[in-house]
Amino acid sequence: MKEKIVVIGGGIAGLTAGIYALKAGFEAQIYEKNSIPGGECIGWNRKGYHIDNCIHWLTGTKKGTQMYDLWKETGALSDETEYAKINAFYTSTHEGKSVTLYNDLEKTKKELIEASPEDEEEIKKFIQYVEYSKQCLFPAEKPMEMWGIKDYISMGKDMADMPKVMKEYSKISLGEYALRFKSPLLRKMICDYLPKEYCAYSLLVSYATMADGNGSIPMGASLQMSLRMEKRFKELGGKIYYNKGVDSIVLKNKKAEGIKLEDGTVVECDYVIPAVDSNLLFNRFIPKSYMPSDFKRAYDNAKDYPVISGFQIAYAVSVNYDRGETVFIDIDPIKVGNRTFDRMYVKAYGYDPIFVKDNKQVIQTCISQTDEDFEIWKSMSKEEYREYKEKLIAAVSERIVKSFPELDGDLEYLDCWTPLTYERYCNAYHGSYMSFVSTPQAKQIKFNGRIKGIKNLYMAGQWTGSTGGLPVAAASGKFAVQRLLKDIKRDINI
Template sequence: MSKNIIIIGSGIAGLSSGCYAQMNGYNTHIVEQHSLPGGLCTAWERNGYKIDGCIHWLVGSSPESSFYKYWEELHALKETEIVQHEIFTTIETGTPEDKKIFTVYTNADRLNANMKKIAPEDTAEIDTFTALIKKFSSFEIITDTPPELMGLGDFFNMMKMMKPYMREFRQYRKLTIKDYAERFSNSHLREGITAILDMPDFSFMVLLFMLGWQHAKKAGYPIGGSLPFARRIENRYLSLGGSIQYNSRVKRILTRKNRAVGVELDSGQKQYADIIISAADGYSTIYSMLDGKYTNKKIDRMYERLPLFQPFFMLSLGVRRDFSSQPPMIVRLLDSPIVLEGKTHHKIGFQHYCHDPSLAPDGASLLEIMYTSDYDYWKNCAQTPDLYRKNKAAIAETLIGCLENYYPGIRKEIEMIDTATPMTFERYTSNRNGTYEGWLLTPKTLTMRIKKTLPGLKNFYMAGQWVQPGGGLPSVVKSGRDLISLLCHKDKKILKISPS
């Protein structure tokens, strides 16, 4: 008889777990607190604009990438056009009096030429940097075997795949982006490299992978954006026979004699299954849904100490102006600094989505300004709803004022304004502190492995960004696939992939 599984959360990890489980003869039912699939991979509509809340680049978007087959298995890119950007971002560096434009071309040779124009004195390091990007453009150490099942053969195979990169990996593995930037003598380049992702403590290796995949055109943008992407995986799941129950928040995971046996919803309804998978926020799964009964020092320390991707404040604007001639992402230096959430900012970054005509009416553009925000600031504001609304509006006004300086007249062309704070991300997805990718990828977490089970609890598993440091769509899909491989292995089956 097939086993029944309840999956908590219809984010991409929950949907992935559901699809692979259905393909392998398990009966699954997803319980989701929101009214939509996708979790963080989402979008919302306002005044004729679709505000995309997630995908900027999707690793594995081209058939040349080894990851592509996973998207194919889930029909995630079916009949979808992919856009490859020529420019990743442009960053204004220096001061208003001594300003340079650092254009991060996705092609490493064009990037090399642009960097040398800014800093000919750094030629040697620039050549090293772009040679590293090219080298890591083929870096894809992916195997179908989940890490938990890797035997000696898989290990040797991995080592063989790693071998061409080992020297560089050893050399750069411990560096953050900020550390690496120090190698340039030119201050514009130091500043520009650090600002590419605006996360100075992020692993330098991961920056190399990202720029490498952009160079190889393996990480494009799927037209339609995040919600249609999630909907395609939802359709795949439903067509495989799975079921989803929306608007249903799990309050508690039910256990009996240290076995997970079911879930209790906010409504009081109880549902039972042979296996429970949580593809929801890690902290609330462990410390709230399971009352902190199945943890240990290692897990507690992880949740106490490891840094998370800091959440965003996101201002979206629908503007009756065509931005298609502009680079997709621009970081501008401000003539005079601004104060947001009590902190001084010398730059603002924004992006437009003119490459995706489905997001804005003809002749108009969707613009998004995002900056790294402070969860506690918004948590405090949210105690007083009026203050929360007032502060959101004041920040929107400050940011619009900055745009007006660069694009005179734009204020009058704004047709739609939408603001999202870390509290918004938390409210819709329950992710701790409104984080958008879980554990920050630092040199320390880069090679960290997190178990998909909890100590002392049987028939319970986790999938998604809380068991996969760094999160991101490809890795959460893989975590769902790996988890079902594990279940198949336990049930003495080999993972099957259903072609249709």
């Protein structure tokens, strides 16, 4: 009889773990609290329009990379997958001027220098280091603790210029980096996309991924990708149980022997892979005393290890924006949560027919939120929450129209969602949809997915790697199965 693995959570990490468990010859079952797969990687419909929650870029869309192989293996992508024809990362506007980070780095260089000749040297350096950062490819073949000397030599060759990037940009935050530019517009541009507390290299690597054609958006959007992975899991013989919230992991003699569902049912198994938020794992599924010290340090110090969420609104508009553009704009200051914002973005989704209905397309906006903002949302009564959202919707709509006068009278409100939505839907810590942010002052969280003192338990999920995101989540699912295989002395090549 096959040994049985139970995976908790049907997000990208859980689906990947399930698929690789089946490929390795185990019986695999996934228990998911919601009624559909995908976790954070989903979308939903309002008034007949599709709203996307996740993919702004998917690292691993370039053939020949290890991450592409993983996406292909899990059914997320195939050689036939079509991608959105978007030719830029984003555009920043400020005081009537704008600059765009195109996928074509030469074009960007020219535009940035034209916008700010006095920053020419810093701009050239930025572009050069983005070019170096194209070498930064996500290693998805096996967990790093299983690397041998050959793997390190090969990485050293492939990523020869990355140490320069890390030396130059890992010790400063984006906020500090922005100050190297004289132009107020370029300063805004540097801090627009990622929170200013992030290490500066994060922006370079993200932009390089897009510019290298390794961060495209699959047509059909996030939910369809999750459904493709669910299909692959089921085709391989896996069983996924929806609306089955897990209450805890059953431990006996310091060994995971099953899970207890919220309805009291106990499901026995040989191995458990929790692919959920780490806060849920360590504060509910197993006793807190098992939390590794690196995680404790991060949870106890939100300043150095912040998490991010967002306040988001979706509208339908009849203006035809077909380039999939993300545009950052100046706004009259607006307080959202505990902080006041003078920038926000508007993203037009007309690049994919899934977001278009009756010649109208979806546009969305997001104002980033963090731990201190979450406290404000959390402190509200149901009625206060409803009123607060309504006030913000009016304020944000007014600001969009001020920057895009063509949308006056054309904004059809569809939906809004907040950090509390992510907490409710995915049990996400402080509503965060990534893991701890990489700040210059934070120490790297080192974690190999095993929980000291508990056998047969292998953690997966984006929280196993700093900053999180889809590639971290997916690779963590595969790595959890490989760690188990290693422990039972089986071949890890699956």
